[in-house]
Amino acid sequence: MWDFSTDAAFQARLDWADAFVHDEVEPLDVLFPGNADPYDRTSRVYTEGVRPLQQRVRDQGLWAAHLPPELGGMGMGQLQLALLNEILGRSGWAPMVFGTQAPDSGNAEILAHYGTEEQRKEYLRPLLDGHIVSTFAMTEPTGGADPGGFTCRAVRDGDDWVIDGEKWFASNYPHAAFVIAMVITDPDVPVHQGSSMFIIPAGTPGMEMVRATGLAGEPLGEGAHAYLRFTGCRVPAVNLLGEPGTGFAIAQTRLGGGRLHHAMRTVGQCRRALEMMAERIAGRRTRGRPLADQQAVRHALADSWIQLEQFRLQVLHAAWHADNAARTGAKEDARAARLHISAVKAATPTILVDIAYRAMHLHGALGVSNELPLIRMWQAGPVLGVADGPTEAHKDVVARLLLKDVEPPDDRLFGSAHLPARLAAAREKYADLVRSEEATTR
Numbered sequence: 133m134w135d136f137s138t139d140a141a142f143q144a145r146l147d148w149a150d151a152f153v154h155d156e157v158e159p160l161d162v163l164f165p166g167n168a169d170p171y172d173r174t175s176r177v178y179t180e181g182v183r184p185l186q187q188r189v190r191d192q193g194l195w196a197a198h199l200p201p202e203l204g205g206m207g208m209g210q211l212q213l214a215l216l217n218e219i220l221g222r223s224g225w226a227p228m229v230f231g232t233q234a235p236d237s238g239n240a241e242i243l244a245h246y247g248t249e250e251q252r253k254e255y256l257r258p259l260l261d262g263h264i265v266s267t268f269a270m271t272e273p274t275g276g277a278d279p280g281g282f283t284c285r286a287v288r289d290g291d292d293w294v295i296d297g298e299k300w301f302a303s304n305y306p307h308a309a310f311v312i313a314m315v316i317t318d319p320d321v322p323v324h325q326g327s328s329m330f331i332i333p334a335g336t337p338g339m340e341m342v343r344a345t346g347l348a349g350e351p352l353g354e355g356a357h358a359y360l361r362f363t364g365c366r367v368p369a370v371n372l373l374g375e376p377g378t379g380f381a382i383a384q385t386r387l388g389g390g391r392l393h394h395a396m397r398t399v400g401q402c403r404r405a406l407e408m409m410a411e412r413i414a415g416r417r418t419r420g421r422p423l424a425d426q427q428a429v430r431h432a433l434a435d436s437w438i439q440l441e442q443f444r445l446q447v448l449h450a451a452w453h454a455d456n457a458a459r460t461g462a463k464e465d466a467r468a469a470r471l472h473i474s475a476v477k478a479a480t481p482t483i484l485v486d487i488a489y490r491a492m493h494l495h496g497a498l499g500v501s502n503e504l505p506l507i508r509m510w511q512a513g514p515v516l517g518v519a520d521g522p523t524e525a526h527k528d529v530v531a532r533l534l535l536k537d538v539e540p541p542d543d544r545l546f547g548s549a550h551l552p553a554r555l556a557a558a559r560e561k562y563a564d565l566v567r568s569e570e571a572t573t574r
């Protein structure tokens with residue numbers, strides 16, 4: 133059965149979240165718009181402003197909705213989570229207030245799945261309680277989309293592993309209590325089988341930040357993304373997550389869900405841009421008439437709405453596939469989820485760039501000014517095209533999965549859709565019918 137409605141009880145919770153984000157959280161975006169602000173646990177904004185809001189989210193049972201109930205989350209599944217993320221996407225602070233901010237949400241997921249009891253106690257618990265933040269370090273200066281370029285290496289030495297190498301764009305390192313890093317432990321096998329995941333507490337000797345990197349617009353030398361260097365960095369063997377060689381499998385646990393979260397938060401951003409666009413063209417007058425009287429302007433609104441609706445349904449469908457794969461555990465369902473998630477990831481930046489651009493453009497000078505959030509929204513498009521893997525890599529996944537079961541046609545020259553061959557086959561199949569038709573027309 134197909135049903136596009138939301139269960140009434142869940143809708144009531146979404147309505148609560150919607151009003152709460154609008155009334156209580158969005159003002160924080162205006163007051164503290166810096167990228168790093170939500171991650172500084174020592175700031176008064178966090179302790180006095182955010183903590184009480186987080187408590188209200190807990191009281192509603194909406195805290196850390198991505199995690200299973202035994203870990204203090206809601207165990208919502210990707211589809212319900214997507215609907216919540218659509219609301220959280222409107223605000224930079226909201227994911228933090230709801231305990232689902234990246235990269236902590238993904239790190240919590242892998243600690244929950246693969247962590248030992250000790251690791252969960254030491255790292256997952258305080259992460260879930262919102263007392264600390266964390267970092268995920270996989271990308272290297274020599275390789276991002278292509279893990280074949282990774283060189284950061286760990287060598288076993290007694291009860292320790294010793295790490296040497298570099299990581300790049302490790303988000304939130306300046307505030308993180310620990311880093312989860314993917315490092316090569318067996319260079320003699322392909323990198324997908326020879327990498328392992330380590331937990332490295334902040335302050336571990338041999339782990340240093342070469343420099344902080346920011347996004348465009350932030351001052352040089354500042355920002356939340358770290359260029360990290362490991363020099364003889366000694367980590368006890370108990371800090372290995374899962375088994376040696378399982379780093380990529382572990383990384384997949386966090387990346388799939390994360391891509392859906394970003395996509396649905398993008399839907400939230402686009403909806404905001406769309407609302408602003410509609411408000412603007414209804415209110416602004418040009419040549420004595422509302423801007424909305426211009427056909428090109430109306431089409432900009434219509435194109436944006438059509439694009440957004442298509443994308444929103446695509447994301448919700450991908451989230452359904454992810455839940456289905458988790459429920460059945462079947463290989464073909466996991467493959468379908470991967471296909472749909474990569475497709476969504478590849479589509480995400482274009483949606484934001486297109487819709488934010490139209491909204492910005494229709495606001496004229498105000499749209500490109502620093503008095504509206506539209507240009508920042510638009511700038512996030514290219515960032516989404518690179519973070520979590522570039523668009524081309526995801527299109528490659530989509531194409532490879534689509535091609536997996538495709539056989540070359542028997543007729544290599546003209547293909548299976550060639551009309552002369554199909555006509556001959558159809559004539560043969562309906563020979564009696566063709567004969568009687570021919571007899572009547574003779």
Ligand SMILES: Cc1cc2nc3c(=O)[nH]c(=O)nc-3n(C[C@H](O)[C@H](O)[C@H](O)COP(=O)(O)OP(=O)(O)OC[C@H]3O[C@@H](n4cnc5c(N)ncnc54)[C@H](O)[C@@H]3O)c2cc1C
Nearest residue numbers: 268269270271275276277301302303518519520521522524
């Ligand atoms: C805001 C932000 C936060 C990030 N946070 C983290 C983090 O916390 N931890 C972490 O480990 N990493 C993080 N990253 C890094 C991110 O995962 C990488 O930037 C990404 O994987 C791409 O790697 P790269 O930058 O080395 O680009 P490259 O791999 O060099 O790719 C550059 C370009 O080459 C082209 N290209 C690459 N591969 C292909 C291909 N197969 N086919 C066709 N074209 C291709 C694409 O146009 C691509 O954009 C973050 C990035 C950003 C922007």
